[in-house]
Amino acid sequence: MKQILVGFIMDGKAGGIDKYLLNFLGTVKAEAGAEEIEMDFLTDGSHGELKTYLAGYHSELYAIASLKHPIKQFRQVCSILKNKKYDMVYLNVSTAIDCVAAFAAKRMGVPERAIHSHSSGNDCESTVQRFAYDIVHKICRLFFYRAGTRFYGCSVKAGEWLFPKKITDSERFEVIYNAVDGDRFRYDESLRKEVRQELKIEDDVLVIGHMGNFCYAKNYPFLIDVFEQVHRRRSQSMLLLGGKGVELESVKVLVKKKGLGEAVRFLGWRSDTERLYQAMDLLLLPSRFEGLPVVGVEAQCTKLPCVFSDTITEEAKIQDHCYFLPLSEGPKSWAEFILQHQDYDRSQVRLTKEARYYDLENQREQLRRIVCR
Structure with missing residues (x-):
C-alpha cells in the first residue's frame, strides 16, 4: 500500500484547490483501488463536515498551525511524518511562502515530495500586506524548489509563478489542467x-x-x-x-x-x-x-x-x-x-x-x- 499525505485543503468548499483535491482523492481511489492507496490530508482549521466526508475514504484530516506560526507548523508536520511513514507528500499551494511542510517532509526523509502550484499571485486584501507577501514570496521562491522532487502547475503561468525557469523548462515539471466533467457541464x-x-x-x-x-x-x-x-x-x-x-x-x-x-x-x-x-x-x-x-x-x-x-x-x-x-x-x-x-x-x-x-x-x-x- 502506498501512503500519501496531501496538503493543503481548507473546508472542501473553499475554491479551486479544494475542488481539485477532492477530485484527486476520488479519482485515485477509484483508479488504483481503495486497498492500494491510503491518502491523508493537511488543513489549518477544524472542519467537521470535511472530516466526516474524508472518513468515507478512510482518510485522516490533520489540523496543523497556519503559516502565522511556521515553527509550530514545521514541528507538527514532522510529528505526523514520524508517526506514520508516508511514501509521498503532495503539496498543493498558491505561493512559495507555503514552503514549511515541504521542508519538513525533506527533513523527515519522505522519498517523493511533489509540489503543485495553483495560482499566479498573492491573494491578500491589504495593499501593505500584499506588498510584504510578494517580497517574502520572491525570497522563498529562490529555494522552495529544493524541497521538492517533482513539480506541477495548473498552467504554465502558475508554474512560472512558483518555480524557477530551470524547473519549468525541465522534465520534472508537468501541467495538470483542471479537468471538468463534460457530460455534467453540457448546454441544455x-x-x-x-x-x-x-x-x-x-x-x-x-x-x-x-x-x-x-x-x-x-x-x-x-x-x-x-x-x-x-x-x-x-x-x-x-x-x-x-x-x-x-x-x-x-x-x-x-x-x-x-x-x-x-x-x-x-x-x-x-x-x-x-x-x-x-x-x-x-x-x-x-x-x-x-x-x-x-x-x-x-x-x-x-x-x-x-x-x-x-x-x-x-x-x-x-x-x-x-x-x-x-x-x-x-x-x-x-x-x-x-x-x-x-x-x-x-x-x-x-x-x-x-x-x-x-x-x-x-x-x-x-x-x-x-x-x-
Whole structure:
C-alpha cells in the first residue's frame, strides 16, 4: 500500500484547490483501488463536515498551525511524518511562502515530495500586506524548489509563478489542467428555461454571471463597475454572483451604494453551478490574477460566452466565444464590448482542440502518474 499525505485543503468548499483535491482523492481511489492507496490530508482549521466526508475514504484530516506560526507548523508536520511513514507528500499551494511542510517532509526523509502550484499571485486584501507577501514570496521562491522532487502547475503561468525557469523548462515539471466533467457541464436549452423560471428571470433579460470566492484576486469592484455600465445601457440586465468569501459584505455594500440592489443576485455558495451556467448569457471574470480558473473552463463547456481579463492565461481558452480584455481599458470599454457581443446563438459556440486537455480521462491518466510513478 502506498501512503500519501496531501496538503493543503481548507473546508472542501473553499475554491479551486479544494475542488481539485477532492477530485484527486476520488479519482485515485477509484483508479488504483481503495486497498492500494491510503491518502491523508493537511488543513489549518477544524472542519467537521470535511472530516466526516474524508472518513468515507478512510482518510485522516490533520489540523496543523497556519503559516502565522511556521515553527509550530514545521514541528507538527514532522510529528505526523514520524508517526506514520508516508511514501509521498503532495503539496498543493498558491505561493512559495507555503514552503514549511515541504521542508519538513525533506527533513523527515519522505522519498517523493511533489509540489503543485495553483495560482499566479498573492491573494491578500491589504495593499501593505500584499506588498510584504510578494517580497517574502520572491525570497522563498529562490529555494522552495529544493524541497521538492517533482513539480506541477495548473498552467504554465502558475508554474512560472512558483518555480524557477530551470524547473519549468525541465522534465520534472508537468501541467495538470483542471479537468471538468463534460457530460455534467453540457448546454441544455430546456434546462436553461427551467433554471431561469426558478430564478424568475424573464426571457429578454441579459444575464451576466460570475462564480468564485469573494476575494482580492477576483476583482469585484471592477466587476460591479462593469455591470453598472451595462445596466445603464440595458436596464433589462441582471448580475448573478455565486460564492462566499471575505469580501462578500463589502461587495453587497458597494452594490447597494450604486443602486443596483434589484439587478444583482447574491446566490451564496452553490454545488449546482452546472445549472446556473445554463441561465446565464455571459460569464465575466475580470480577475487580477489566476492560476487557471476552473469556473471559466466549466462555463465554456456549457457553451457560455466568456470575457476574461488578459491577466488570465490564454491556456484557459477552450472555445471560440472566449475573449480577453485588458483591465486598463476600464469598465466602460468592457461594458461596450459585452453589449456588442450580447446577441449570439449559443448552439453555434464551438469548442477548440485545446478542450481535450481538460477532458476527465486525460486528467485521470495524469493523476495516476502522480501516485504510481
